[in-house]
Amino acid sequence: MTDLKNNEGHSHHHNHSVLPEEPELRVKAIETLLIQKGLIDPDTLNELIDTYENKIGPKNGARVVAKAWADDSYKERLLKNSTKAIEELSYTGRQGEHMVVVENTPETHNMVVCTLCSCYPWPVLGLPPSWYKSDEYRARAVREPRKVLKEFGLSLNEDVKIKVWDSTSEMRYLVLPMRPIGTEGFSEDELAKLVTRNSMIGTGLPELMDD
Amino acid sequence: MTRPHDMGGRFGDGPIPIKVKNGKCVDDEPVFKFNWHAKALAVTLASASVGKWNIDKGRFFRESLPPSDYNRFSYYEKWLSALVNLLIEKKLINADELKNVVDVVTNNNNFSIKQKNHEHKDVLKPKDVSVTLGRGGPSKRENLKEPKYKIGDHVKTLNFSPNIFKIGGHTRLPIYARGKKGKIILQHDSHVLPDKSAHDLGDGQEHLYTVEFTSNELWGITNGNKNDIICIDLWESYLTDDT
Numbered sequence: 001m002t003d004l005k006n007n008e009g010h011s012h013h014h015n016h017s018v019l020p021e022e023p024e025l026r027v028k029a030i031e032t033l034l035i036q037k038g039l040i041d042p043d044t045l046n047e048l049i050d051t052y053e054n055k056i057g058p059k060n061g062a063r064v065v066a067k068a069w070a071d072d073s074y075k076e077r078l079l080k081n082s083t084k085a086i087e088e089l090s091y092t093g094r095q096g097e098h099m100v101v102v103e104n105t106p107e108t109h110n111m112v113v114c115t116l117c118s119c120y121p122w123p124v125l126g127l128p129p130s131w132y133k134s135d136e137y138r139a140r141a142v143r144e145p146r147k148v149l150k151e152f153g154l155s156l157n158e159d160v161k162i163k164v165w166d167s168t169s170e171m172r173y174l175v176l177p178m179r180p181i182g183t184e185g186f187s188e189d190e191l192a193k194l195v196t197r198n199s200m201i202g203t204g205l206p207e208l209m210d211d
Numbered sequence: 212m213t214r215p216h217d218m219g220g221r222f223g224d225g226p227i228p229i230k231v232k233n234g235k236c237v238d239d240e241p242v243f244k245f246n247w248h249a250k251a252l253a254v255t256l257a258s259a260s261v262g263k264w265n266i267d268k269g270r271f272f273r274e275s276l277p278p279s280d281y282n283r284f285s286y287y288e289k290w291l292s293a294l295v296n297l298l299i300e301k302k303l304i305n306a307d308e309l310k311n312v313v314d315v316v317t318n319n320n321n322f323s324i325k326q327k328n329h330e331h332k333d334v335l336k337p338k339d340v341s342v343t344l345g346r347g348g349p350s351k352r353e354n355l356k357e358p359k360y361k362i363g364d365h366v367k368t369l370n371f372s373p374n375i376f377k378i379g380g381h382t383r384l385p386i387y388a389r390g391k392k393g394k395i396i397l398q399h400d401s402h403v404l405p406d407k408s409a410h411d412l413g414d415g416q417e418h419l420y421t422v423e424f425t426s427n428e429l430w431g432i433t434n435g436n437k438n439d440i441i442c443i444d445l446w447e448s449y450l451t452d453d454t
Contacts, residue, residue, distance in 0.1 A: 013275045015299045016292035018310050020317050026291050027250045033304055033312040034254065038330040039261050045253040047337040051344065052252065053242045093347035098399070100421075115219030115385055117270055118286070127252070129240050131229045133286045139221040142387065142441050143430055151227050153235035162439045166219065168383040169419055169444035170266075170350035171399055197238055204236060 057126035060091045061174060062195035064101075064124055065206075066188045069179040079103060082174070086124060096123035096172050102165065103176045104202075109160050110175045111149070111202025113141035114167040121172035125200060132201065142166055152203045175202040182208065213386060214379075215281040216274035220387035220430065251287035255294050260335035262301050266348060267409035271381040272297050352416035354401035359447055360420060364395045367453040368422075368445065374406040381409035384449045388441075391428050392453050396442065397421035404446055417446045 019026045034040040064086055068075040078085040082099040086092070099121060102110040114120065115138045120128040131137055141148050145162045149155070156162065165173045177199040183191060198204025218224075230237040243249040259269070272293040276284070284292065298304045335343060360366060370390030374380035383405050399419040407415035426439035 013272070013296050014277070015306055015309070016276070016280075016295045018306070018313055019292065019295060020313055023251075023285070023288055023291070024245075024247045025313075025316055026288070027247045027254065028316045029309070029313045030291060030295060030298075031250060031254050032316060033308060034258060034298075036312075037304065037308075039303055039334065040254065040257040041330070041334055041336060043337040044257050044335050044340060045250065047340040048253040048256050049243070049249045051340060053249070056344075057242070093345040094343075095347065097347045097349040098351060098402075100397070113219075115387070116216055116383060117273070127242055129238065130244070130286070131227050134228050135218060136224040136227045139218045139224040140227070141219075143220040143434065145439060146436065148227060151231070151236075152229065153231065159438065162436075163423075164439070164441045165421075166385065166388075166441060166443045168385065169399070169405075169446075170402060171419070171421070171444050198236060204238075 058197035061124035061200045062192040065195045066191035070188045091123040096121045098171050101174050110163045112165045112173045119167035214274050215278040217386050219385045261331045261333045267405040271409040350402045358418040365453040366450040373449045382406050393422040393424040395420045396423045
């Protein structure tokens with residue numbers, strides 16, 4: 001006999017099987033039904049899409065990193081209470097409620113993954129790139145981080161310690177990369193341009209422009 | 212007990228799907244690769260306002276998809292399927308309505324969406340999007356209990372699923388880190404316990420810690436690297452003393 005009490009969700013985890021095979025039609029079906037039932041507002045959908053397409057993205061995180069590079073007291077606040085220091089730049093909320101900034105040093109390189117799903121600091125980095133959500137990254141980053149980094153073009157010295165942060169809770173991790181040599185006297189705006197998305201996940205480094 | 216989402220450390224996955232040029236990763240992916248990706252994200256976020264399920268329940272529904280579906284679905288397909296299951300569980304839609312609308316969209320390309328005159332009272336309005344996202348849903352909670360551990364303490368994780376409330380229930384202790392010895396490196400106050408929250412059993416807040424494990428402890432000295440560390444956020448009930 002099936003113990004129904006301990007099988008919460010068994011049957012209703014299969015309702016999705018009536019959805020059509022093509023994903024476009026799946027969305028269309030759900031959207032249509034929810035609008036017809038007065039459960040979602042079509043204008044809200046556009047507003048949400050516009051927010052993540054145009055307003056929230058890795059440019060935010062780059063501002064945080066550049067400020068930390070340019071301003072020692074900000075860097076100190078950022079490492080001590082990351083959520084509060086990031087709030088100073090008005091980056092708050094969904095998927096970034098509790099932030100931890102981890103600093104790269106010559107001895108330690110940090111990288112971030114979420115093996116169980118795809119947790120990622122939205123207010124500072126926007127939505128995650130597809131590789132971050134891929135099985136390949138989720139499965140391999142914790143077991144063979146050096147091989148994974150090599151695929152990104154990042155070869156670390158064998159004696160550099162790698163710290164992999166698996167985002168299993170609501171804490172969200174942002175990597176503070178090392179400031180590139182030769183950027184003395186750069187303004188915060190100039191510094192922010194060097195900060196790549198991957199450098200804040202830990203799968204890349206800041207990049208000095210060639211031109 | 213395993214579920215398909217718990218894949219940390221798994222063997223058999225190929226190269227990371229990135230574009231590489233001159234030995235370097237080229238990061239030029241658009242935010243949404245297809246329009247339906249954007250719609251899937253927006254419909255999911257907007258529905259959560261009326262459905263009022265918490266993030267843990269949302270995750271549990273995604274990881275509870277049958278393994279064959281979980282593995283073949285793309286990211287947003289998982290989201291959509293879990294969303295439908297949640298909407299039905301919350302009785303916001305029913306299976307017959309879903310069948311009807313699927314029939315309509317599949318067989319008639321020229322129909323237009325008719326909007327209902329009265330809206331659900333909790334519908335997310337466009338003007339509230341920015342405030343709602345900016346507020347988010349903090350998981351930190353007050354807790355009168357003192358933390359059991361402090362930074363520097365040596366601990367050992369449970370060697371079974373910490374979810375004692377539901378068989379096959381939600382938990383955030385990955386299988387690869389069960390029965391392993393580590394050290395507390397950060398303390399994060401008290402947070403909602405996903406193992407309870409995902410099943411409507413209250414917040415059950417507990418002290419949350421970051422525990423570091425050596426690569427050798429997790430993967431053995433043949434597979435590990437003596438210079439690598441894996442840091443995992445773990446709730447107090449996931450841990451025992453390692454003295």
